[in-house]
Amino acid sequence: MSRWNYRRWAMWAATAATAGSMVGVLGSVSGASTGSAPSTDAVTPTPSATDTVEPTPSATPTPSTTPQPTESAAPAPAVAPQPVESTSAADASTAMPKGDVTSNGRTWKQSYAEDFDTDAPVGSFLSTYRQMGVYEGHSDTSGRGLYAPDKVLSASDGVLDMHLHSENGQPLVATILPDGWAPHDTARVSIRYKTTDTEGYKFVGMLWPSSDNWNEGEIDWPEAGLGGVPRPASAIPGSMSNGTMTFKPDDEQFTTSDSSEYHVATTEWDHGEVRFYWDGALVASTTEAVPQSDMRVTLQGETALSGDVPADADGHVSIDWISIWD
Template identity: 70%
Template sequence: ATATPVPAAAAGTSTASTSVPSGDVTSNGRTWKQAYAEDFTTNAALGSVLSTYPQLGAYSGYSDTSGRGYYAPDKVLSVSNGNLDFWLHSEDGQPLVATVLPDGYQPHTTGRVSIRYKTTNTDGYKFVGMLWPSSNDWNEGEIDWPEGDLGSTVRPASAIPGTMSNGMMTFDSSIQQHSASTQSSGYHVATTEWDHGAVRFYWDGALVSTTHSAVPTDPMRVTLQAETAIGGEVPTSASGHVDIDWVSIWD
């Protein structure tokens, strides 16, 4: 079903709403067509999420970004109480983490991505919603929102395409404004709007920042990464959660 287009601030941005947005959205002069929506209404125990939700892709069997965590979706992911839960913990001294691709490896050439989520306040782990090149060529860009250690405020980050040098990308530092609240202060809605010539970042309906220079033009895929933090210790006793209430993607 297609709903009557409504402004971005009113569409899928209420922290009080537990239902996934339905229908298209008009924002910044453009009508975004809903391509994917998941409300996680079917329970799934550890080890059964990927079979219960076949549209979900996941990384598995190798190290995370920091190199300290290990992607183990069957030991991390479950669904209950309407949430996709990432249980971040260690087994035999090894931190276990997960990354999911909500609509599989579907490529997008622009996109509007909203998630309603919350985290615990847990040392050693972080969460980031990301648009990553479908080609895996980092030089094509990277969009991160929300990004932050569990329990912290979050900030956006976006890499300027074509700036790869000595194995690193240049990010638009001007956009890295922090959210007004932390990830662990209850449910929040984070929206990334990757448009032609601009990427916009919203927190609970309020615009956080916009970049016009760090805007990918090649196909990207949506990923939700719960991983070990880049710096600091990862206590083997730490046990925390990221809970995704719903995900919606528009093209």
Template identity: 65%
Template sequence: MPTTLPVGDVTSNGRTWRQSYAEDFTKPAALGTVASVYPGMGLYDGFQDTSGLGTYAPAKVLSVADGNLDFDFHSEDGRPLVAAVMPDGYAPHTTARVSIRYKTTVTDGYKFVGMLWPSSDEWNDGEIDWPESLTLGASPRPASAIPGTYANRHVKYDRSVQVHAKTDTTEYHVATTEWDTGIVRFYWDGELVSCTTEAVPTKPMRVTLQGETWTDHGAVPTDASGTVSVDWISIWN
């Protein structure tokens, strides 16, 4: 797999994917300046994350240095601080190929997921998660929600795709999601991990890199701090 940012169109599984976005994070940005240095990115700010334990605070979490977008998770005044980034803003995609090269520390209390989330913000339209580590440093696995299954504040997932990658996230790896018509494929360092023809969105989705507190594991250790470093991201349509 490439260690440098892929630039240009890609042919995969009989389709030519047209590159719509590529970011190598070559412009340094100190804490509190990422929004101004990278004005095209969208950021969650000021509200609670999925578990309700953390608060999205990009100005205190995000920075860019040494060619990496860094998420520095930590607590202030007893409140865990996290961040979520939409690299190409809220651009809607109806199919997409997304690759990121990244690594993480080993840290209890926090997690990271690359996701395609409904532009409508209606969970019933589906959700694609890859890569997703349920705690920082663990081996990631994909997840994909079946559109139209939302009920009682939950959706159904195609459990067959939830196969863990062969390695953890403590060294750089490339995760690629390929959301095509009728199928979603998940790759780790160029090797197919799993795919689904059941849990495939048909409505517009946006690309999101979401760091947040873990779910279903209880309180976040108050002294926990960890980092996700994203070397680059490329998006094709």
């Protein structure tokens, strides 16, 4: 069984077996939750200000000089027709995008934004960021890590920290659902993040079926071992056969840099196409593996699917901000 197929089978099995133990801490979100009562807090997106450039007055010609016509600048050549992410979201900058975004001919409406400006020490993250959901108390995809958000998650200086480590020989990991268990029928998701270079652990951003039926599809971006070079993938809905799914693109396509420094990863799950961006540059896209069912946003810091998890491995996933559009 390939590492793809094993990983998905393990995730499906773990999710199906332990769906009742997933805890959602919800705010103003839609969708089912098995966790505590939802909060009424809501995130109100703030539109970005638009700068206005004032024209510079042209100089008045002197009487002794015959005014000459000014040559107009030649128009810039049209961009070749290809998917290009709008720069209006400032996704490659350090600032969290706020407000709606126009990209690939569509205006995406911002539904969620979080830049972690409230500190939350270990053990208090869930009570501070009540809108988020988590997985808790069961094994991760490989079966070796234990979801333990109260021992892994914290926030300080505007950054969410996932501290992946072991206690008494047990690797501790975390998965967050930024906007709770909210269902999306399409979505645009951006995160600015970095990781340490740590053996035995990995990080993946996902769109996962709200029904927990893996055969409805799966979108993975970004995904890599901590400190590794990410690559995207999306499963073809209805392609499950003998406990496996078929993923696209056929040839794995990687970014030009690793995750050891801050980068912005953006997924556009559109009608008829899924696109994957790294600092605003298109890495890959697919029209074959496009989910047709509701999905939820998850960010998973977990044990690697293969290899050792050293007992002294101490890894961190640092997330500067998260933005979601519908």
